[in-house]
Amino acid sequence: MVFEKIAGIISEKMDIDVADIKMDSTFESLKIDSLDMVEIVMDIEEEFDVSIEEAENLKTVADLVAFIDDNK
Template identity: 40%
Template sequence: MASTIFMRPRLSPATTSTRVSGLNLLSFVNHGRSSLSFRSRPPPARFRTSSSLHQPKPEIVDKVCEIVRKQLAVSVDKPLTGESKFSELGADSLDTVEIVMGLEEEFGITVEEDNAQNITTVQDAADLIEELCSNKAT
């Protein structure tokens, strides 16, 4: 469960400007845990969420890039990285479904619909594959 708290500046009657510096949207995130976390902006890329602290093997990322490149007919001149977003590469929802199907076939995994909806980048896909493959191995 996530809640959002909006912070608004308190203005005195003499104040005519509503410009405020350093005021950010603050997110209150509970996710069903007893501990709470607060964020004022997205964390930098090097501080990924706890579920993706373990980086997937480079060969998984490379294979995901290969599948995405093939499915979306992305030119070999265009670099693909973990941060590459499917939507920015021209993917629609059907393309994303086909990418997920290609990943399932390549890695011998099954991606639940809930998880498939959360895959928007190459890194998201690689993280999920790493997780599903390690769960499968245990």
């Protein structure tokens, strides 16, 4: 559930086919730069009602899913 929502947000923001977003995808491999990441994090914070202070430490989609699971 968390992964699907995150993948949907990334897909929408980055115009990437959701099927191309995997748990082990790195943000770098998805061509997500720091500005894109800020926008994605803002949407995820709103969607899950969490605060992501250290987004720069999150390197993969799995890292982000684990963070949400641990903090919601």
